[in-house]
Amino acid sequence: MRSRLKLPLRALLALLVSFAVLVRPVAAQSVLRDAETEAWLQDISRPIVIAAGLDPRNVQVVLLYDQSINAFVAGGQIVYIHSGLLTAADNTDMVQGVIAHEIGHITGGHIVRMAEGAKAATGVMLLSLLIGAAAIAAGAGEAGAGLLGLGQRAALGKFLAFTRVQEASADAAGASFLDKAGISGKGMIAFFKKLQNQSLRYGYNPEDSYDQTHPLDRERVTTLSGTLQKSAAWNAKTDPALEVRFARIKAKLQGYVLDPQQVMRQYPETDQSVPAHYARAYAWHRSAYPDQALKEADALLATAPHDPYFLELKGQILLESGKPDEALPELREATQLTHFNPLITALFGHALIATEDQKNFPEAEKVLKSAIAKDNQNPFAWYQLGIIYDRKGDQARAALATAERYNLEGNAQLAYMNAKMAMAGIPRGSPDWVRAQDIFMVSEPELKKKKDRGDSDR
Structure with a gap:
């Protein structure tokens, strides 16, 4: 429509x-x-x-x-x-x-x-x-x-x-x-x-x-x-499980996009349903009230202790409130339960890096590569992988990961610059060098068009 x-x-x-x-x-x-x-x-x-x-x-x-x-x-x-x-x-x-x-x-x-x-x-x-x-x-x-x-x-x-x-x-x-x-x-x-x-x-x-x-x-x-109305499916019933999932998704989306006060009016504390807990958890988290957000996440987990999306939510709240170490158990379990869903896996990789514990970096690299192998269109995952390469001292592949990120975000100038740096440090003809060259060649004409129009990437 x-x-x-x-x-x-x-x-x-x-x-x-x-x-x-x-x-x-x-x-x-x-x-x-x-x-x-x-x-x-x-x-x-x-x-x-x-x-x-x-x-x-x-x-x-x-x-x-x-x-x-x-x-x-x-x-x-x-x-x-x-x-x-x-x-x-x-x-x-x-x-x-x-x-x-x-x-x-x-x-x-x-x-x-x-x-x-x-x-x-x-x-x-x-x-x-x-x-x-x-x-x-x-x-x-x-x-x-x-x-x-x-x-x-x-x-x-x-x-x-x-x-x-x-x-x-x-x-x-x-x-x-x-x-x-x-x-x-x-x-x-x-x-x-x-x-x-x-x-x-x-x-x-x-x-x-x-x-x-x-x-x-x-x-x-x-x-x-x-x-x-002439269709044989006119009176077909929707799978109730899909409707339950829809109610959850709609509530969490409202908790994320609506004004927090509006969310609290629509889902008051008296409403102890799963969708209401979901909506309030996101609203509290966005409002920078981590304790209240965690209370709602724990209420969700009380109904389903091994629901991967409830675990993901609690892990995200802990991570983004400055407690990455505490977030690891929830995010690790959520990653495993979803068979390494790339979005959840990338969040887990981010938490591993955020601990600032070098012992966690090898696992972070492994899970981030897994996330990108399943979904290479996630700029956030490329950004996190670039951090790992930088910490390892592999500046050329850090530049390649950064070029991938900016290429996805449509920033031709930074994609071009980082691809050029990656090509200078990666063995010529290797798969990573060829990928850097691809980004370089795609970004160059796009950058020229932007310059001709007087545009600039920000």
């Missing part, structure tokens, strides 16, 4: 010329990474991905820190979901309905095909520019200006009509994926109704869809209801 768009006419040219606008929000927003949340997103999306004929190993669902209710695709096989959508959702089915819709964009190749809509709209606009300019040159200034405005309006309408077709196509594809996966479409319908109610609450109730990127909510609900 890419966000609704009501564009002023003056923005049309910029929209049609630069489709990077579809990708820029990803770079501008923070990616939220959490082992428990990612495992749940993977589990609920897997049957939909398979129903769509895609390989689950190649499809990612990424959570972004953004409180708006939105989800989108921006090329490749990645679905981006805003944190605001998860906190607004009532159940797993709603999130699955959104994921199914976005996968419909992926299978339809809609991002790639966006150029088709732009080409047609640009043609209309350029023609109006030529005719309008000719009229102005002939002395009919007012008429020429009118032609320019009409041409822009027609171009905008043509482009938005194209996007509405894509959205309707993604709706239909998503409905078919849910049906094939045996997942009820009630969540998809309920989510669109939620959007419709939100629009009405804020006084946004357009009579027609001419200037909308999406079909009107009421149109979508009517169309999808007729399709989804």
